[in-house]
Amino acid sequence: MxxxxxxxxxxxxxxxxxxxxxxxxxxxxxxxxxxxxxxxxxxxxxxxxxxxxxxxxxxxxxxxxxxxxxxxxxxxxxxxxxxxxxxxxxxxxxxxxxxxxxxxxxxxxxxxxxxxxxxEKFLTFPNNDLPGIYGAGAVQTLMNVYGVKPGSDVLMVGAGNIGLIVSYQLMQAGVNVRAIIDAAPRIGGYLVHASKIRRMGIPILTSHTVKYAYGKDSLEKVTIWQVDERFQPIPGTEQDIEADVMCISVGxxxxxxxxxxxxxxxxxxxxxxxxxxxxxxxxxxxxxxxxxxxxxxxxxxxxxxxxxxxxxxxxxxxxxxxxxxxxxxxxxxxxxxxxxxxxxxxxxxxxxxxxxxxx
Ligand SMILES: Cc1cc2nc3c(=O)[nH]c(=O)nc-3n(C[C@H](O)[C@H](O)[C@H](O)COP(=O)(O)OP(=O)(O)OC[C@H]3O[C@@H](n4cnc5c(N)ncnc54)[C@H](O)[C@@H]3O)c2cc1C
CATH class of the missing domain: 3.50.50.60 (FAD/NAD(P)-binding domain)
Incomplete structure (x- = not known):
């Protein structure tokens, strides 16, 4: 020994x-x-x-x-x-x-x-095990350590510092970030990061969460919906986002x-x-x-x-x-x-x- x-x-x-x-x-x-x-x-x-x-x-x-x-x-x-x-x-x-x-x-x-x-923490929603759904840290490892692009259209879930920074790095790598959503009513990360992202035309939707992920063999589309101040989903507020990658950055x-x-x-x-x-x-x-x-x-x-x-x-x-x-x-x-x-x-x-x- x-x-x-x-x-x-x-x-x-x-x-x-x-x-x-x-x-x-x-x-x-x-x-x-x-x-x-x-x-x-x-x-x-x-x-x-x-x-x-x-x-x-x-x-x-x-x-x-x-x-x-x-x-x-x-x-x-x-x-x-x-x-x-x-x-x-x-x-x-x-x-x-x-x-x-x-x-x-x-x-x-x-x-x-x-x-x-x-x-990384994860989220519960139907089909959350589809290929294409990652933790944000995993996506950062793929891109910045191994030089691999995770896909072409990303939905980022979580507007804390990690969600914002990884979104920015995805854009630097030429990946299209469709939106950043967060269930909280306010952006959790530093506003300097959020402003930089908004200036690039990426919507940051607070009080929104994931309802459903769709895809045959891998992720193709995500339905998101709005939540109220008690984090309860509001029926009728659903929107579909076409994405082959979802990054979960919820802590x-x-x-x-x-x-x-x-x-x-x-x-x-x-x-x-x-x-x-x-x-x-x-x-x-x-x-x-x-x-x-x-x-x-x-x-x-x-x-x-x-x-x-x-x-x-x-x-x-x-x-x-x-x-x-x-x-x-x-x-x-x-x-x-x-x-x-x-x-x-x-x-x-x-x-x-x-x-x-x-x-
Ligand atoms: C996207 C992102 C952006 C960030 N930006 C900032 C920033 O701007 N400023 C800032 O100050 N912080 C930032 N942070 C936070 C910062 O990276 C972490 O707080 C910091 O890395 C924590 O350091 P650590 O040594 O505790 O853990 P880690 O850096 O996670 O290191 C832990 C190490 O332990 C190893 N390990 C785990 N289990 C075992 C085991 N059983 N046996 C052997 N090895 C093991 C792991 O492989 C790992 O290398 C950011 C984090 C992320 C993900």
């Missing part, structure tokens, strides 16, 4: 940042990523990020992933990176099992940082199965996207030595995922006796950055959620 000091599960912005800060403190780290590359969601984000300079605002997501990997490379003497490697279980004896290239291996770390990100759920399995205390916190582990200020869960960071701790943004990762890496290393000279200062800096990222109107919702999830 292999041993390590800190196992970090997930190589997205949270996991990469956790690895950088734990290794910078002096700890030996094993970073495990199920994909064949590091970067998580950043790998497909060709747009420039918002936020503050400290979290690489005005830099494209894909470039932020490269910057983090360059930073991590400085500590290669104490960082082991496993890609194409999926953690399939964490067990009571503190051992985790990894599947890599059809082989299974066991790893016994002294500390864990779980940074597995999130999965993300924390990917917390490993934390359920090991027995972390969990809470259902809608403001954070669903079931999340309880944690303290240092991102340590109810189980000593198991830390979390990023979307698995609550759906937020890459900026906060990176700061949470830094905090978790720092605190996990400190708990092993690695006292980076200015530990208290670094920890305080992370907490202040998180406060500042959560200070806007979107932050209010996150703070409400965190109050329920912080033990």
């Amino acid at each position: 292999k041993m390590t000091e800190i196992a970090i599960i997930g190589g997205g912005p949270a996991g990469l940042s956790a690895a950088i800060s734990a290794a910078a403190s002096g700890a030996r780290v094993t970073l495990i990523e199920r994909d064949d590359h590091l970067g998580g969601q950043l790998k497909k984000q060709t747009h420039m990020f918002f936020g503050s300079k400290k979290q690489y605002a005005s830099t494209r997501g894909i470039d932020i992933g490269d910057i983090l990997q360059e930073q991590l490379a400085q500590y290669k003497d104490r960082v082991e990176i496993l890609t194409d490697a999926t953690v399939i279980g964490i067990y009571e004896d503190g051992v985790l099992t990894i599947e890599q290239n059809d082989k299974y291996m066991k790893l016994k770390p002294q500390r864990f940082i779980v940074a597995t990100g999130a999965s 993300l759920s924390p990917l917390a199965e490993l934390l359920w399995q090991i027995g972390c205390k969990m809470a259902f916190v809608p403001e954070l996207g669903g079931h999340v582990p309880l944690r303290n200020e240092n991102m340590e869960t109810s189980l000593e030595g198991i830390y979390i960071a990023g979307d698995v701790a609550g759906i937020e943004e890459a900026s906060s995922a990176m700061v949470e990762g830094r905090l978790a890496g720092l605190c996990a290393a400190f708990s092993l006796g690695y006292k980076a000279g200015n530990y208290e200062e670094l920890r305080k800096d992370c907490l202040e950055q998180l406060d500042s990222l959560r200070s806007g109107p979107v932050g209010e919702k996150i703070l409400k959620g965190l109050a329920k999830a912080t033990a």
Whole structure:
């Protein structure tokens, strides 16, 4: 069985940042990523990020992933990176099992940082399993990672930031976006993205949802209808939209199965996207030595995922006796950055959620 000091599960912005800060403190780290590359969601984000300079605002997501990997490379003497490697279980004896290239291996770390990100939520309507109906993140992966156009006419369901950004990227790829619909009465994403899309002539229909999807072998047409203020469909408001692709972008759920399995205390916190582990200020869960960071701790943004990762890496290393000279200062800096990222109107919702999830 292999041993390590800190196992970090997930190589997205949270996991990469956790690895950088734990290794910078002096700890030996094993970073495990199920994909064949590091970067998580950043790998497909060709747009420039918002936020503050400290979290690489005005830099494209894909470039932020490269910057983090360059930073991590400085500590290669104490960082082991496993890609194409999926953690399939964490067990009571503190051992985790990894599947890599059809082989299974066991790893016994002294500390864990779980940074597995999130999965896409889906919608219930007749024929929602027709080929051509995707999660918006899946479409972004097809286009921006593999260079594959998903189809020619798209209906986007969800006008949050992901729905708006993916719609724009579809248009950049020459795909016709027929409309964006959202059941909410208001657009959830940043208005700057929505205005850009509207200027290109794409209708954004709020208070609308999907009634029915049609198609013989794959999606051909979608019937949408209006909903009232209680999200109840209004008969007689149906419209048909010809589309061979429907993108569902109705939110993300924390990917917390490993934390359920090991027995972390969990809470259902809608403001954070669903079931999340309880944690303290240092991102340590109810189980000593198991830390979390990023979307698995609550759906937020890459900026906060990176700061949470830094905090978790720092605190996990400190708990092993690695006292980076200015530990208290670094920890305080992370907490202040998180406060500042959560200070806007979107932050209010996150703070409400965190109050329920912080033990
Ligand atoms: C379309 C879109 C646009 C966005 N735009 C912005 C933006 O402008 N600004 C911003 O700040 N944020 C943005 N975000 C949000 C941001 O991308 C996420 O909040 C961020 O990526 C979360 O980081 P993470 O490390 O927690 O998760 P992820 O980036 O999802 O990384 C998790 C990693 O864990 C791996 N993993 C999962 N399970 C296992 C396992 N069992 N074993 C091994 N590996 C595993 C996954 O393969 C993945 O690589 C956007 C997201 C999307 C989808």
